[in-house]
Amino acid sequence: MVSTISNEKLPELPARSRAWALFLDLDGTLVELVDHPDNIAVDDALRTRLETLSTLLDGAVAVISGRAIDDLDKHLTLPTLAMSGQHGAEWRDSQGQRQIAQAHQKALEAVRHQVQQRVDRDDALYLEDKGASLALHYRHRPEAGDILKGELVSLVNEYPDTLELHQGKFVFEIKGQGYDKGVALERFLASPPFADRCPVFIGDDRTDEDGFRTVNAHQGMAIKVGTGESVAASRLTDPQAVHEWLDQWIALLQRS
Numbered sequence: 650m651v652s653t654i655s656n657e658k659l660p661e662l663p664a665r666s667r668a669w670a671l672f673l674d675l676d677g678t679l680v681e682l683v684d685h686p687d688n689i690a691v692d693d694a695l696r697t698r699l700e701t702l703s704t705l706l707d708g709a710v711a712v713i714s715g716r717a718i719d720d721l722d723k724h725l726t727l728p729t730l731a732m733s734g735q736h737g738a739e740w741r742d743s744q745g746q747r748q749i750a751q752a753h754q755k756a757l758e759a760v761r762h763q764v765q766q767r768v769d770r771d772d773a774l775y776l777e778d779k780g781a782s783l784a785l786h787y788r789h790r791p792e793a794g795d796i797l798k799g800e801l802v803s804l805v806n807e808y809p810d811t812l813e814l815h816q817g818k819f820v821f822e823i824k825g826q827g828y829d830k831g832v833a834l835e836r837f838l839a840s841p842p843f844a845d846r847c848p849v850f851i852g853d854d855r856t857d858e859d860g861f862r863t864v865n866a867h868q869g870m871a872i873k874v875g876t877g878e879s880v881a882a883s884r885l886t887d888p889q890a891v892h893e894w895l896d897q898w899i900a901l902l903q904r905s
């Protein structure tokens with residue numbers, strides 16, 4: 650039985666009569682949030698689940714994450730799985746072809762040093778340099794969130810047409826403009842094996858809302874994990890509930 654959030658709509662399983670494409674966020678959706686980005690737990694059951702779904706959906710499964718693709722590969726070890734990393738700034742299609750956005754790199758290079766200097770002054774902060782974006786983690790200094798936000802807004806505002814700031818779960822992300830998870834989904838949906846399929850996207854964070862909006866525009870299924878405002882029509886409580894829901898979908902697909 651899939652666990653539910655009270656008063657929220659549990660997603661029905663996708664109907665077998667339609668062709669679906671599945672898009673999945675990682676942190677907080679497929680794996681529990683933990684104290685440090687390196688410490689997430691990906692087990693073989695999750696790898697097998699993703700591989701099985703990819704086979705059953707003719708390859709139309711992609712991870713859409715804020716992490717860099719190299720980092721996703723390190724944890725998931727599924728090198729043939731389609732992926733978008735860094736909130737849409739990186740792609741790997743189902744043929745293994747990779748691309749990365751470059752237009753904002755000069756501006757990012759200019760702010761990288763300043764963010765690093767800020768982190769060097771506080772042991773509790775952690776800078777995740779993802780190449781095409783920066784993540785300043787403050788999970789261990791939550792009280793500094795407002796001050797950090799002000800500092801980073803000022804920094805990013807020096808590059809108004811190039812960089813933007815996103816806030817996630819105890820993290821501020823500096824990234825290039827024009828990329829987000831909605832853009833990433835549209836890009837996948839424009840070509841095989843995703844084209845002409847109805848999208849399902851499961852995510853937990855505010856950066857996933859761009860993906861939910863794209864899914865809603867395609868009359869797909871947007872599923873929010875956890876609490877908080879969302880444009881997604883359905884909810885699951887936590888990664889465990891996501892795994893159970895995906896396993897039910899696998900069982901349904903294998904019956905056809």
Ligand SMILES: O=P(O)(O)OC[C@H]1O[C@H](O[C@H]2O[C@H](CO)[C@@H](O)[C@H](O)[C@H]2O)[C@H](O)[C@@H](O)[C@@H]1O
Pocket residue numbers: 674675676677678681682683684685686687689713714715716717777784786788817818819820822854
């Ligand atoms: O889009 P996602 O796959 O959900 O990635 C979003 C960010 O996830 C990671 O940070 C978050 O998870 C960490 C591990 O649980 C946690 O310690 C941190 O507080 C969270 O913000 C990742 O490190 C970021 O690069 C991703 O953008």
